[in-house]
Amino acid sequence: MSCDFSTLSKVQGDPEQAMDLLQQCTDALTDPSLWYWTIGFTIVCALVGALIGKYKNAVVRDTLLGLALGPIGWIISLLLPAVKAKPVCPACKRVVDASDKHCRYCGAELNSTGLR
Ligand SMILES: [Zn+2]
Known part of the structure; x- marks a missing residue:
């Protein structure tokens, strides 16, 4: 069986x-x-x-x-589409918004092309 x-x-x-x-x-x-x-x-x-x-x-x-x-x-x-990497502040390496002009954590200036 x-x-x-x-x-x-x-x-x-x-x-x-x-x-x-x-x-x-x-x-x-x-x-x-x-x-x-x-x-x-x-x-x-x-x-x-x-x-x-x-x-x-x-x-x-x-x-x-x-x-x-x-x-x-x-x-x-x-x-599914690839997720875009979040931009990182070049000074303090924390994640920031792509639209930010200055880092919200350390105040470093962020230019749209220099973001990594
Ligand atoms: Zn920063």
Whole structure:
């Protein structure tokens, strides 16, 4: 007896057979090798998502997409636009608004072309 729908349709209300089938299905779901593969695959999906995120400047977003959706998350990550890097004050290295004329933290002058 194996754990599938054709076996389930043959059970026909026999409690003994139903318990046998339930046991088979429980064994299949609690097989540790299945879980190692599942966990390993999930980690790989998250890592590939993180790699995509590194190039899209959105590591957290793409890691979570890869973790939750696997290869579908990778495709979504690749289709989403890259996140623009926030400008950084050249004097104090803190993140500032692109529209700011002066750094809000140290007061250093920010020119629109000199922002990195
Ligand atoms: Zn500054």
